[in-house]
Amino acid sequence: MASRSLVAEIFAIGNELLLGEVLDTNTAWLCRYLSGLGGRVRRAVLLPDDVEAIRAELEGALGRAPDLLFTTGGLGPTEDDRTLAAVAQATGCPLEEHPQALEMVAERYRALAAAGFVADAELTPPRRKMARLPRGAIPLPNPVGAAPGVLLEQGPTTLVCLPGVPEEMKAIVQGPLAPFLQARLGRAGFAEMRLIADCGDESRLAPLLEEIQRRAPQVYIKSRARAFGPGVRLQIYLSATAANAQEARAMVETAGQAIMESLARAGIAVTPAP
Amino acid sequence: MASRSLVAEIFAIGNELLLGEVLDTNTAWLCRYLSGLGGRVRRAVLLPDDVEAIRAELEGALGRAPDLLFTTGGLGPTEDDRTLAAVAQATGCPLEEHPQALEMVAERYRALAAAGFVADAELTPPRRKMARLPRGAIPLPNPVGAAPGVLLEQGPTTLVCLPGVPEEMKAIVQGPLAPFLQARLGRAGFAEMRLIADCGDESRLAPLLEEIQRRAPQVYIKSRARAFGPGVRLQIYLSATAANAQEARAMVETAGQAIMESLARAGIAVTPAP
Secondary structure, three states: OOOOOOEEEEEEEOHHHHOOOOOOOHHHHHHHHHHHOOOEEEEEEEEOOOHHHHHHHHHHHHHHOOOEEEEEOOOOOOOOOOHHHHHHHHHOOOEEEOHHHHHHHHHHHHHHHHOOOOOOOOOOHHHHHOOEEEOOOEEEOOOOOOOOEEEEEEOOEEEEEEOOOHHHHHHHHHOOOHHHHHHHHOOOEEEEEEEEEOOOOHHHHHHHHHHHHHHOOOOEEEEEOOOOOOOOOEEEEEEEEEOOHHHHHHHHHHHHHHHHHHHHHOOOOEEEOO | OOOOOOEEEEEEEOHHHHOOOOOOOHHHHHHHHHHHOOOEEEEEEEEOOOHHHHHHHHHHHHHHOOOEEEEEOOOOOOOOOOHHHHHHHHHOOOEEEOHHHHHHHHHHHHHHHHOOOOOOOOOOHHHHHOOEEEOOOEEEOOOOOOOOEEEEEEOOEEEEEEOOOHHHHHHHHHOOOHHHHHHHHOOOEEEEEEEEEOOOOHHHHHHHHHHHHHHOOOOEEEEEOOOOOOOOOEEEEEEEEEOOHHHHHHHHHHHHHHHHHHHHHOOOOEEEOO
16 A cells, blocks of 8 residues: 555543443544544553553553554543543653643633533632643643643654543544644545445355455455345445545445446345445 | 452454444443443453454453453454454464354254245355354354354453344343353342432532542442533432442442432532433
8 A cells, every 4th residue: 555544542431431331432433533534543442440450551552652542531520530640650741730721721611600500610629630731741622621632742652632521522633633633644545335235145245255355455345244134135345545535435446346246246236325 | 348340351343343334332232231240341442353453452351361251243254254263363272163053053044044035054164164163162052143152261261252243242142141141240239320410510519429439439430521501410320339239229329328418518409310
């Protein structure tokens, strides 16, 4: 391939995720966002609000030196929000009150107090906690919540810590973080395609798809198993990352065409997914 | 605590998860199921269909010796379903055709062919692949799909490999695996409670909840951040694991009562979640 995909890892942090009390949708959203920019997420981990567990995983991940390492969750005002304490330990960058972050938090509470959503704008210790960042970090304004995001360069890896509330996480990624991500990732291109095969038997489709996969190793091809039954069909998903979007699109279309021809020869109808 | 919670790790395997093309709901479902039996999931990982990546993670997990290690995904007939190949490498148990598993696969395809859902019941190589299990494994019948689940004892750890299709995964856990899980986990008890605080300011609630948490360290207490706004409230979630369900229930109710009294003193109304 002409371009190397930037590699990312994602940590989703919160006891509620491992209790199954809350479904983690942040990881899938980030995976899709980063894939769309041509990045490749190679691993994602769900972790409890436990400094030691987070620190150990962070050290492991930083040792593998991904280009991007995201965390979601654990930035809030409560004592059990411990992500940045773990980041401080794993990176050796101690937590310090960051003046710019404190101003972001203060501004948020001034606005909330003015609107009557909170009783006052006083910077209590729980509120100040959200402005304590690892030394050297850059705060990312949170357009819809109180806790700023955090960007911290660590050698070859950019560490990005985001809130766990999905609306806040997305608002930071699509807002203040977007120019940074586009600059780092936006040079690569991504394309995908979905086909529906009029066949519910994955074991019959498998050897046909494997043949195409061997001829197009740079395209990711996957059929999705569904429960067998009358009218049940298989979806075939194709995607590719390349130096630019046109190149990725051409790769996917060539492989998609080959699949349609191969399945037609086997008597299986294929249509683009609606 | 009188009883030690059994510790579990979960691996969800599939490129589609890391592309964000499919949302992993299996992990949250398993977390909730295991928590409900008194188990504790300490870590979950999303991994691609890559033998080397899965093998390395499996070796790391087996080294930490959890009581239970689950995988979901990668058991199907296609070449890119590679979970068992990675298990074989990580455990040193080579893949072998398992007569009982082969009979399960054969029976499934006989039924599908008889119903006209597949063309024939022939045991083609992709179908036979689903019966190749690590040496020493026990196949778990799949009530709604073709690929059997796999149970493999590895020293202190029981490794359980399940299909990625949610209906198949759940059917195996709630069917053939249920007696095993209840025997290992069912001695502990779990209880939970949800309260709604008439307060949208987590930074105000935080010090009050921290005080209760210090007095009830065995109860897990978490407030959930929501976007601020008129009428917005915070949910407080409590749960506990103990030697039996009554004990867990008593712990949660004592802490819940303390929260209601503390918040009432601060002028914040609290009601049970509907």
